Amino acid sequence: MKTTIVTAIAAFSLGSALAFAHHGGSMYPRDREVVLEDAVVVEFMFVNPHARLRFTWVDEAGLEAEWEGELSGSNELVRSRIYPDLVAAGDRITVKGYPHDSVPRNMRLISITFPDGREVPLP
Secondary structure, three states: OHHHHHHHHHHHHHHHHHHHHHHOOOOOOOOOOEEEEEEEEEEEEOOOOOOEEEEEEEOOOOOEEEEEEEOOOHHHHHHOOOOHHHOOOOOEEEEEEEEOOOOOOEEEEEEEEOOOOOEEEOO
């Protein structure tokens, strides 16, 4: 009986540590916020466990590249009154977020701003 309890506690502890490491966000350092203006939406994937926004952006050198932004899952987005029709392919937006530490052109999105100036903070 003691062995079973000790094994269960060890498994729970390890599982909790792995879950925290995945959801800790350390791969998106918050000291490097970037703003990409005039991005063009390619696709908004309103899914779990993380919604994704693919968009293109032209840098200062005139080079266009496709980026991917990670958001909270669709359940949390809906609780924040953010729905699948937030953006559509072809929409021009400004995105703000934290770039990934090691994956190029990937970021954790924190807000989307529309041409009319409306800013939508993202959970």
